[in-house]
Structure formats: C-alpha cells, structure tokens
Amino acid sequence: MKTAKILVTAAASAALLAPMLSGPAAQAAAAREVHHQEKPAPVGDGTFSRDIAGGATSTVSAAPFVAQVSFDSAGTNVGCTGSQIAASWVITAKHCNATSLRSVRLGTSYLGTGGAVRSVAGRYPAPAGDVLLLKLSTPYYGAYVGLSNAFPATGTAASVYGWGDQSEGSGSMSYYLKSAAVSVIWQGLDNYGGPSVRTRSQSGHTLSGDSGGPLIVNGKLAGVLSSSDILPARNPANFTAYYNDHASVARNLAWITSVSGVQGS
Template sequence: MRCRLKARVLRALRVTAAAALLISLTSLPASGAPDPGPAGPSRGGTDIAGGETVSLAEAPFAVQIAYDTAGTRVACTGSQISASWVITARHCDSASLRSVRLDTPYLGAGGVVRTIAARYPSPVGDVLLLKLSTPHPGIYVGLSRTFPAAGSPARVIGWGDETEGAGAMSVQVKAAGVEVSGQGSDAFGGLSVRTQSRTGHPLAGDSGGPLIVGGKLVGVLSTSSVLPGGLPSSFTGFYNDHAAVSRHLGWITLVTGVGAD
C-alpha cells in the first residue's frame, strides 16, 4: 500500500503525518508515491501479506487506480460507489493519476478502463473522489453512515505486496480479515477507523482500498504498520488506519450525490 508521492510538498505532508503515527503505533503510511515509474509495477507472483485471493463476485466494487491512460500502471486501490464515482486515498493523488480499471480481479488486465474527468481531495482527511470520464454501470459498495464499534470483524481488499518493500503487486485481488480496535488518525490528520490485522496485513498497493464492515464501506486505507523482514508468524501485532467514511459522508454526498444506504 505504500506508493511514492511524486509531489515534494505532498511527500512532506505524509512524512509529517507518518511521524506522528510512529510515536503511538510504530506505523507508516500504507501507500507512498502513486507514480510507479516508467515501467510500471512488476507483475511477479507476489500478493498482499497473508489473506487470500478472491473472485470478482466477492469484491465487484474494488478497482485499480492507475497512472497511465491504459490502466496498466497500477499503484493504489479504490472502490466504485456509483456509475460515475470512485473513492480512494488522497495521498494516492498525483499529476500522473490518469485512469481507473474496473470489473476485474486481475492486475492491469481485463474489465474496463475509464479515464478520470475530475478529482476532489477531501479538505479534512485522506480521502479522494474520482469522477469517471464515462459512467460505468456496475455493482457498487454502499457507504456506512456510522463509525463501526470496537471489536467488529472487518475485511480489507487490495492488490498489494506480499512482503514489506517487495515492489510487486498481486496479480489477483486479495482480501484479509482485520478487527476494528477504535479511533485513530489518517495520514492527513483526519479521523480514522483503526484496525488490528488478523488473517493478513495490507502493504504497498492497497492504499485507498476498502475497509468493509457488515457489507458497507466504513473506511479508506491510509496507513499501516511496517512489517519486519520476512513474514511474521501472526499479524495481530500490526495495525492500520482507514480514513473514516462517516466523517466524510456529508462532503461525499455534496460532491457526488451518493449518500449512505
């Protein structure tokens, strides 16, 4: 989930926010610069840490955020919330952000690609709204109007790395179980849903990806704890912060016309 931020000023903002989180959580931004470089992300056989691969039917709303018009230079994850709108992380924004790939579980392949007609960064946290150039009917994720209770089982979804710093996103979308532990702060100081990893842990490429509780979108992945070298025997000592959808709901509805179910 860490993608390198291209704009120097945005990098500075993220580093500042990450430093604050390190003090309390030993965590860093889940995603760094969204520009994956001229060659784009490697398509080697790596996946997010733990978790399991899922089919399109299990996550039809999960989308890939790409930094070219072809939809192949993927570096972040997002969610489709209506025919015209996608939600992802604000720190995934950059001058090179160009398109969204929808309706496929496979990285940079299949489905449909839509270029981005407009973008709207949240003024109060790590959320970015993307308007598609042409509407794409599909299955959308519903927005939650409430903050989830501590102890709630949840699921994270994305195309991220298998090990810290691998630099190779998963060739198929994966999901992992997490548990809501309370409130926190996202990479821009906004209210977050803090989760403790259980069956897996999000890494680079998963930024902006959905946090699902009870079938609703409750958060957008912002930061995650840094894993040690190799894979730990258990992911329960690691945490994540997801920008809280309930905190942004009024603004989301104002910009997109999409409200909570």
C-alpha cells in the same frame, strides 16, 4: 519506534507531508507506511507468499466494486486501490492524488488486465482527511458499494481488499485480487490528521499499492486505507500485532455526498 517509508513521488509528496510535519498526526504516523506506488510492479518476484502478507486470493465477484487506480491512460500502471460508489464515482486515498493519476480499471480480478478502463475526468480531494473522489469520464454500470453512516464499534469484524505488494518491500504487486480479515480497534488518525478507523490485521496485512482500498464492515464501506504498520523483513507467521488506519467514511460522509450525491445508510 520504527521509521515510516513514504512511498510517493515528488509530485505527491508535498501534499502528503505538509500536514504530517507536526502534531499528533505526525506522531501517529511515525511507524506507519503509506501504500502508494506509481511505477508498474512485476508479478511473481519469488517471495514465499503469492498473496499480500498472508490473506487469501479472491475474485471480483466477492467485491465487484473494487477498482484499480492507475497512473497512465491504459490502466496498466496501477499504484492504488479504490471502490466504486456510483456509476461515475470512485473513492480512494487523497495521498494517491498525483498529477499522473489518469484512469481507473473496474470489473476484473486481475492486475492491469480485463474489465473496463475509464479515464478520470475530475479529482476531488477532501478538505480534511485522506479521501479522494474520482469522477469517471463515462459511467461504468457495475456493482457499487454502499457508504456506512456509522463509525464501527470496537471488536467489529471487517475485511480489506487490494492488489498490493506480496511482501514488505518486494515492490511486486499481486496479479490476483486479495482479501484479508481485520478487526476494528478504535478511532485513530489518518495521514492528513482526519479521523480514521484503526484496525488490527488478523489474516493478512495491507502493503504498498493497497492505498485507498476498501474497509468493509457489514457489507458497507467504512474506511479508505491510509496507512499501516511496517512489517518485519519477512512476512510474519501471524498478523495480530499490526495495525492499519483507514480514513473514516462516516466522518467524511457529508463532504462525499455534497460532491458525488451519494448518500450513506
């Protein structure tokens, strides 16, 4: 079994590792990687793919709700991905909840530039599950993604989005928003032992920096990226053997609604 790489700083590691020390959640995560980095990554590291482990470049018009979660006030030290669910609310992964999380950048296709930056006024971690709600200091009236109230069926086609690393271990996030196709496999466990939507990568694979990014099923947010299989040293030719766990939106929906007022459908 492969060893997981936990890409969190000391400030966040205690909160992340505590629920992973024993039980089925620890076993399920043993060969998985948490996709959170707080240091700004250089663009264009010379790896053979400009896109994250395959996938394809995209634009914010294809997913106008996708957000960059940044560990500085300027919105340039991007370390996680998120989704806007209302004018004042963004959802991401709980393991991104470091004390240095400061701002969110919205409405842009490009890493650390363009769009609009909003300070984070409040952070609300889910009591169970790898889900974090961010309340913006001032509203951003963009396009919001709807929340799915149903767990997707096995075999359902889905999409993921993010600006994560361009290849395993490169430490270089993509300047361009990326997308990849995945398929729903079954229910699994996220990094906090909560229910996850487990998917299998089809055209690309999520890596560091994609934590908290959206799993889109039938146009709605079905999951928040928690962890993924660690890839071999070089990007593989295909991605059908690699798995991802996304904290389930449907299973956390009652809590999400109680905090943000946003309901599912």
